[in-house]
Amino acid sequence: MSRAEQLDAQFMQRALDLAQRAWGLTHPNPMVGSVIVEQGHIVSEGWHRLAGQAHAEIEALHNLGRSPQPEASLYVTLEPCSTHGQTGACTQAIIKSGIRRVVVGAVDPNPAHAGKGLDKLRAAGITVIEGVLAQSCRDLNLIFNHWIVAQRPLMAAKMALTLDGKFAAASGHSQWVTGPDARADVMRWRRYFPAIAVSAATVLADNPSLTYRHADAPTWCPIRFVFDRQLRSVNASAPAQLYSDAYAARTIVLCAENAPTAQKKQLERAGVSIWPLPVAADGHLDFAAFQQRCISAAICGVYIETGPGLATALLENHQLDYCFVYQAPKFMSDASAAGIGSKRQTESMQQAFTLSQVKHQQLGEDSLLRGKL
């Protein structure tokens, strides 16, 4: 890597760090960061803070408070938009500013737009460098990239497993598979997604709140989905946190159309929403119908905290787009403990469900492996 390339990577890294300040706040927009550099120094910074607010490069230009110097460079983690959205085309604003060099991380994930913004800049005589830290810039917007291309929410499963693929001891005891570093990382990804889903079994076993709790930030509550076909997690005398805490109005229960009326009424009284769904041939709620309702509600990503049953159903029904697999360096070594998979009698390794664009990360003694399905 040349000295100039090193500098480009260093400034792009700063733009990436800025982008991440809006972690989980920009849906359905991407996180984007931008810096302006003159004479080897950053003179202005910007990032996209919230959907509806200024794009990162506009913020950086605005924060400069004057015209950029003739040799100024603008760095931005994502290709500037070339179509008029809520805030006007960024390519126009860059051209108007007089900037003569633009360094871009990821191209627009939308194949219909990819590269068009760069073409406009080049047509205006601007030098454009693309692909700097491209992989990291693209990886930052897992949800946006999927939503814009597939026009469906990113359905992501999280699981915490032993090396031999077990979620728990045979008794169901699972506290804890992984250590504190891995559990803190789960919290971070929870904050990334606009919605979290769990099964009725998890509500009954763990009674989670699914809120984001961190010393440096106010508590935040995502949309909380519960997969509960017959509403067995609804208990009048000891209601679960999801149905009784201060954020009960952020809980949505997914159940069969014929779920018991008494439980439905109880949820409604508590301010909890209900989405009745068809039941598929295999006895599970119809995941495709669930996705359609998410699209209608503009929910662009769901983080599904799975146990063995839900993980198997989602995987084998091809309903997962992404997986977060936390692994502890231990063997349960118990054929009676629950793992993934129905008895589908595979003939070949080629029948495995394979992840791509895999990222590995060490978290204390545990590790996170994540990738696209």
Added chain:
Amino acid sequence: MSRAEQLDAQFMQRALDLAQRAWGLTHPNPMVGSVIVEQGHIVSEGWHRLAGQAHAEIEALHNLGRSPQPEASLYVTLEPCSTHGQTGACTQAIIKSGIRRVVVGAVDPNPAHAGKGLDKLRAAGITVIEGVLAQSCRDLNLIFNHWIVAQRPLMAAKMALTLDGKFAAASGHSQWVTGPDARADVMRWRRYFPAIAVSAATVLADNPSLTYRHADAPTWCPIRFVFDRQLRSVNASAPAQLYSDAYAARTIVLCAENAPTAQKKQLERAGVSIWPLPVAADGHLDFAAFQQRCISAAICGVYIETGPGLATALLENHQLDYCFVYQAPKFMSDASAAGIGSKRQTESMQQAFTLSQVKHQQLGEDSLLRGKL
């Protein structure tokens, strides 16, 4: 890290690289590397090449071909020995050389000797810095460290698993769980161990040669063990490679004392050795008796390429000291495919077998996790 510490780490890294040139060649001795530095430059290098040959620091002193300068430093990855072995105490040679500063990686793993070599150097007025890249220096000698402390061979299992802990499809088809980078890494670790073991099932399914094959080195054959209680892998009309190739005399079959005589005779005719072992209560060959025979034969480490049966038996009988777990980013999602574990009905996560001193490594899309049990 100060500039001086950075330099120390850099020279120790070179010593580590030198040590590894004898990868798998020094048993039962450790791999050790050494450099001598004058005025910020390496002026001599040495490493321990083979058991019985010069220790690394002696080689470095010898290769210098003159007395070191007054400000010279000697770097060595392992604490110099202070007792007279085959080659004389290294501490004496260092003191005699006039070296005034010694930088050491790992201390002697033997608690009876640990630090004594450093004390002798200090008593002679030498400045001793210890613990530079200590973890890497210690990790280099997994087998030696165990052999010297436990006085037993390091029993290490290798397994290649999917994320859900499967060795193969339900049919037994397993080519391949992991990709080429992971398979090349297995070859590297095979070369590290003086002996490799497989089950009869593996001989029958894969007919492996278990030799080390690499474009840059002559083929090398370890001692090759086969766990085969009733000698079912012995077939007169189509003998396995292990029993018929040019290295058949390096194969040792572990079987029950009452194994069929015809098969025993056939192995003997082919020059294959037989170690009859008692059979334990659970029906497996007695692993403790196997270890005793390894001790008698001065075999300090065994790399056991396990399938589900052997892995379960070794793990649940507490016969494993170390694990190499290769993982592919895929789910078999098949409850009918073989994994690890008997139906032992665990009550708690605390009943898991946990690895410590865990190392993670990415190998293409796959990963290696290794650690002590």
